[in-house]
Amino acid sequence: MPAHPSEPVLVSDIVRARQTLSTVRHFANLADEVLDALMRRMTPCQFDAGQVICLEGEPGEKIYILEKGWVKAVRTAVDGREQAAMFLRGGELFGDEAVFTGAAYPVTVIALENIKAWALEGSVLLELVQRYPPVAMAVIRHLGERVLYYVQLVEDLGLRNVQARVAHTLLAHAELKDGQLIVPRQAWTTLDEMATRLGTVRDVLSRTLSALEADGILRMERTKIIIFDPQKLLERGRV
Amino acid sequence: MSIDETVRLEILKELTKSLPHASNLRVGVIGGIAHLGGNLSNRDEWGLAEAVAHSVFGVRGVVNRIEAPDAPAPSRKIDLDFLKSDEP
Numbered sequence: 001m002p003a004h005p006s007e008p009v010l011v012s013d014i015v016r017a018r019q020t021l022s023t024v025r026h027f028a029n030l031a032d033e034v035l036d037a038l039m040r041r042m043t044p045c046q047f048d049a050g051q052v053i054c055l056e057g058e059p060g061e062k063i064y065i066l067e068k069g070w071v072k073a074v075r076t077a078v079d080g081r082e083q084a085a086m087f088l089r090g091g092e093l094f095g096d097e098a099v100f101t102g103a104a105y106p107v108t109v110i111a112l113e114n115i116k117a118w119a120l121e122g123s124v125l126l127e128l129v130q131r132y133p134p135v136a137m138a139v140i141r142h143l144g145e146r147v148l149y150y151v152q153l154v155e156d157l158g159l160r161n162v163q164a165r166v167a168h169t170l171l172a173h174a175e176l177k178d179g180q181l182i183v184p185r186q187a188w189t190t191l192d193e194m195a196t197r198l199g200t201v202r203d204v205l206s207r208t209l210s211a212l213e214a215d216g217i218l219r220m221e222r223t224k225i226i227i228f229d230p231q232k233l234l235e236r237g238r239v
Numbered sequence: 240m241s242i243d244e245t246v247r248l249e250i251l252k253e254l255t256k257s258l259p260h261a262s263n264l265r266v267g268v269i270g271g272i273a274h275l276g277g278n279l280s281n282r283d284e285w286g287l288a289e290a291v292a293h294s295v296f297g298v299r300g301v302v303n304r305i306e307a308p309d310a311p312a313p314s315r316k317i318d319l320d321f322l323k324s325d326e327p
Contacts, residue, residue, distance in 0.1 A: 049314075050312050050313055050314035051306070051313065051314075052265075052276040052304050052313050052314075054267075055265055055266070055267035055274040055275075055276045055304070056267050056269050056274055057243060057247060057266075057267025057268040057269035057272075057273075057274050058247075058265060058266070058267035058274070058276075076269075076272055076274070076300075076302055078270050078271070078272065078299070080272075080300055082316055104243070104244070104267060104268075104269060105267065106269070108267075108274060108302075108304070110304075110313070110314045111314075112314075192316055196316060
């Protein structure tokens, strides 16, 4: 499964790079001149499903902008237990927290499916931030949102039991589709991956979901989770 | 330089000695846990890299995500020493 992190930028890639930047919410209001400056310094890269993009503890030298596909960021605790910190998809970026602090990457990022991304050297980003204040504002907004996300994760893991975490997470990701409240499942959304995100183990998660199914609150399907009773699920999330 | 960074550089040095032909091994260290990535050509080298990292002073555990034929998937869930409980 070869990674191709340093291919030269082709003309066709420039269009792709521009399209990718247009999907990054934090860069939406940047002027064309700024987007061009970013685009010219980005390098395309691809990773196959299962490949490691960056390792926790490695020097944080690049940020990555995801063009297509899902990745997961995991952190290994001192006792060896793995906790998923976040799942990211096209239009999202990671690595900036390491670049701006000069620290190592705090998480290991792994491709969950074949992905396309763009790498930007940290030194280049620092240079662009100094030259273009709107880039600095975009990065500050992104880092601020990341802090808020981690505060929420701490609350989830520290203050809620497993059932409440499941309920809270399902409601946070629920969407109305064809008259049903559902949580879509990606091909890689296995019980193991869900358990890693929820800070538990597969057996405990399986029992929790079975109990919620038995109570008529939801039903697990291969491609989605159908929520029949959001009110009861909300109550289970208040623990 | 942090202790983790010192340990990381020591692991890289030892890997260079033990696997001189390996060109793209990657190492990260946080809290004394060494994370290995990159590619090797066979399972024996995969195991050797892990053993080398383990042998470095200051390493408390090794998460081996190196790609090699017949080696465990780099993306697998890692539990180095996890005690299962109902309410972690």
